[in-house]
Amino acid sequence: MFNDDNNNTGPVxxxxxxxxxxxxxxQQPQPISAVQFADSAFNSKANxxxxxxxxxxxxxxGMPVNYVxxxxxxxxxxxxxxxxxxxxxxxxxxxxxxxxxxxxLPVQGIRGKNTSYLVFNWYSWPVIxxxxxxxxxxxxxxxxLIKIYMTGLTYYSTxxxxxFGSSLVIYILxxxxxxxxxxxxxxxxxxxxxxxxxxxxxxxAFKFKILTSIIMVLAIxxxxxxxxxxxxxxxxxxxxxxxxxxxxxxxxxxxxFALIDYSLVIAIPLGFLNLxxxxxxxxxxxxxxxxxxxLSDKFKQLNQKLASIKGKVxxxxxxxxxxxxxxxxxxxxxxxxEFLSPVILLxxxxxxxxxxLQLLNSLKPMHNVWExxxxxxxxxxxxxxxxxxxxxxxxxxxxxxKPKAILFSVPTESYGVEVARFLTQVTSDELALTGCNxxxxxRTLMLTVAGTIVTYEIVLIQFNxxxxxxxxxxxxxxxxx
Numbered sequence: 001m002f003n004d005d006n007n008n009t010g011p012v013x014x015x016x017x018x019x020x021x022x023x024x025x026x027q028q029p030q031p032i033s034a035v036q037f038a039d040s041a042f043n044s045k046a047n048x049x050x051x052x053x054x055x056x057x058x059x060x061x062g063m064p065v066n067y068v069x070x071x072x073x074x075x076x077x078x079x080x081x082x083x084x085x086x087x088x089x090x091x092x093x094x095x096x097x098x099x100x101x102x103x104x105l106p107v108q109g110i111r112g113k114n115t116s117y118l119v120f121n122w123y124s125w126p127v128i129x130x131x132x133x134x135x136x137x138x139x140x141x142x143x144x145l146i147k148i149y150m151t152g153l154t155y156y157s158t159x160x161x162x163x164f165g166s167s168l169v170i171y172i173l174x175x176x177x178x179x180x181x182x183x184x185x186x187x188x189x190x191x192x193x194x195x196x197x198x199x200x201x202x203x204x205a206f207k208f209k210i211l212t213s214i215i216m217v218l219a220i221x222x223x224x225x226x227x228x229x230x231x232x233x234x235x236x237x238x239x240x241x242x243x244x245x246x247x248x249x250x251x252x253x254x255x256x257f258a259l260i261d262y263s264l265v266i267a268i269p270l271g272f273l274n275l276x277x278x279x280x281x282x283x284x285x286x287x288x289x290x291x292x293x294x295l296s297d298k299f300k301q302l303n304q305k306l307a308s309i310k311g312k313v314x315x316x317x318x319x320x321x322x323x324x325x326x327x328x329x330x331x332x333x334x335x336x337x338e339f340l341s342p343v344i345l346l347x348x349x350x351x352x353x354x355x356x357l358q359l360l361n362s363l364k365p366m367h368n369v370w371e372x373x374x375x376x377x378x379x380x381x382x383x384x385x386x387x388x389x390x391x392x393x394x395x396x397x398x399x400x401x402k403p404k405a406i407l408f409s410v411p412t413e414s415y416g417v418e419v420a421r422f423l424t425q426v427t428s429d430e431l432a433l434t435g436c437n438x439x440x441x442x443r444t445l446m447l448t449v450a451g452t453i454v455t456y457e458i459v460l461i462q463f464n465x466x467x468x469x470x471x472x473x474x475x476x477x478x479x480x481x
Contacts, residue, residue, distance in 0.1 A: 011374070086200035087189050088294050089115050089207050097292055098212065100126055101281045103133040103171065105287075107178040116187045127178075130171060136273050137168045140256065147255040159357055160255065166350050167277040170284055173342055184339050190296070191332050195325060198305065201297040208290055215289070215385065219282035222381050223275060225374045232370060246421035284347050284387045288340060292392040292433065295336060298329055299399035306406045313411050319418040326403065326422065333396060333431045343437035345391065351386040355453055358382060360460050390449070393433045393441035400431040 085091070089112075106126030109117035122125065141164040148157055192200070229250075233245040234247035249267040250257045256270065302325055309318075358379045366372040407423040432440040439445060 001433045017162060027108075030293070086202065086204040087192055089118075089185055091205035092294075094205075095208055095212050095286070098216065099174075099287070100129075102276055102283055103130045104174045104280055104283060105178045105181065106130050106175065107181045109182075111412065115185040116181065118185055120179045120182065127175070130175060133273070133276060134168060135210060137164055137277065140164050140253075140270070140273070141168060143255040143259060147258060159354075162350070163281075164277070166346065167280055169346060170280050173346065177343070178340065180339055184335065187332060187335055187393055191328055194328055195298065195301070198298075198301045201294075201301060202295065204294070205380050207293065211289060211293070212286060215282060215286045215388075216279070218381055218385075219279060222378055223278045225377060227271075227425060229371055232368070276354075281350065282385070284343060285351075285385050288344060288389050288433075289392045291336065291340060292396055293334060295329075296392070296395040296399050298332075299396065299402075302326060302329065303399060303402045303406075306403055310406050311409055311411065313413045315414075316416045316418045319410075319414070319416070319422055323418060323422040323425065326425065330400070330425070330429055330431055333400070333433075338434050341434050341436045344433055345443065346436065347389060348386075348435055348439075350458075351382065351389070352449065352453065355379075355382055356388065356456050356460055359453070359457050363461065386449075387446065390441060390446050391443075394443045394445065397430075397432040397440070397442045400429070403425065 012238070066088070093110055096105060096107070096110040103126075106120070106124065106129065108119050108121060108124055108126070112118065141161070144160050144164060148161065230252050231244060231248045234244055234251050237251065238244040238247035245264075245267070246262055249270065250262055252274075253267070253270050256266070257392075260266070302322070306322060358375070362375065362379070367377065404426045407419060407426065410419050430440065432442055434440050439448075
């Protein structure tokens with residue numbers, strides 16, 4: 001904004017000043033506050049001439065205005081702005097509170113009035129809580145690896161490795177997401193301000209609560225059914241009474257109690273940790289669904305506005321503004337993809353693996369009706385959640401292509417350079433969330449995943465048959481610890 005090579009610096013007007021791209025942070029001294037510095041700089045006689053031009057700007061009337069004071073006042077005003085209840089920052093607050101209960105996304109300021117309160121601090125209690133869970137998960141994963149080293153590797157034994165290993169990766173990834181969350185939300189808030197004429201999507205907060213309730217309640221039911229199934233399997237191995245809990249924990253955590261003696265003091269935290277890891281695994285998919293839903297709704301707002309003027313003669317300025325809005329959403333989609341792509345890759349890898357594992361488990365004889373009911377419910381929930389992640393993430397790509405039909409119907413009188421540029425961007429840009437650029441989440445991906453599952457299932461069935469024949473195992477036998 002200021003040219004250091006030219007001593008004759010002209011006036012800079014407030015309406016032309018870009019506060020976000022200024023050198024304010026480089027000019028602000030650290031030992032004193034911004035307002036104190038502004039007062040001393042503005043009142044000092046030593047800052048006349050060329051020096052004062054670096055600290056002050058001029059308003060429309062040519063009066064000097066101290067930039068640092070303006071910036072400090074602007075930040076103070078921004079801290080007091082209350083975001084709309086349907087803005088993403090406020091609508092997603094209950095979802096983030098649930099995340100921190102599961103030791104995920106340890107960012108501070110989620111209850112703040114706006115995104116300026118968001119901050120990540122390595123020395124905060126939420127981060128310490130996350131590291132405790134990571135240490136416990138790493139310890140159990142170590143026990144599982146020791147058990148496999150001692151007993152040998154089978155496809156069924158890799159299930160616990162995948163569960164505890166992927167849970168460990170989830171917590172590490174969400175620490176990275178927490179570090180980036182304030183920046184991502186700041187970009188989102190700027191987008192909401194640019195699209196203020198569109199308003200906020202109606203009932204966004206309510207929609208997020210419904211999605212969260214459905215997924216997490218089903219996750220708790222599935223986990224409770226799993227525990228009950230484990231207890232029923234442990235009944236033949238117990239002597240009756242409370243000994244059934246010893247048998248259940250010894251069977252469910254063989255990798256731990258095969259190396260150390262059973263203790264209820266150890267068993268109860270293990271059960272609680274297992275619940276937290278199950279919730280974290282489900283929350284990962286929920287997080288993708290929520291953010292994809294929010295971004296898709298913003299595209300939907302633009303599409304509804306364009307659909308309302310379909311076939312009408314409008315000036316090029318309207319199409320330029322619409323194209324700029326679309327470009328803003330396209331840029332935000334790319335930022336979201338960079339932010340979410342590792343989580344999407346892990347989510348699809350996890351779901352694909354456990355769907356194959358569940359299908360392989362279906363080949364084993366069921367011991368009772370309850371076990372069959374649990375299998376059907378667990379498998380249906382897993383497939384349904386995978387489809388929900390795919391469809392919600394693919395809705396971004398679907399909504400980004402809808403302006404094409406409106407642009408093709410623009411009357412000849414309105415067709416010009418701006419419409420042509422808009423149409424080129426819509427048809428050429430492939431806006432979609434990806435899994436670290438290995439694949440794009442579109443509707444066609446579901447068919448690809450289904451074909452992959454069938455292929456791998458055939459291989460797993462053959463592998464399981466050879467392995468069972470070689471070991472002479474009978475999967476109907478319950479091995480008591």
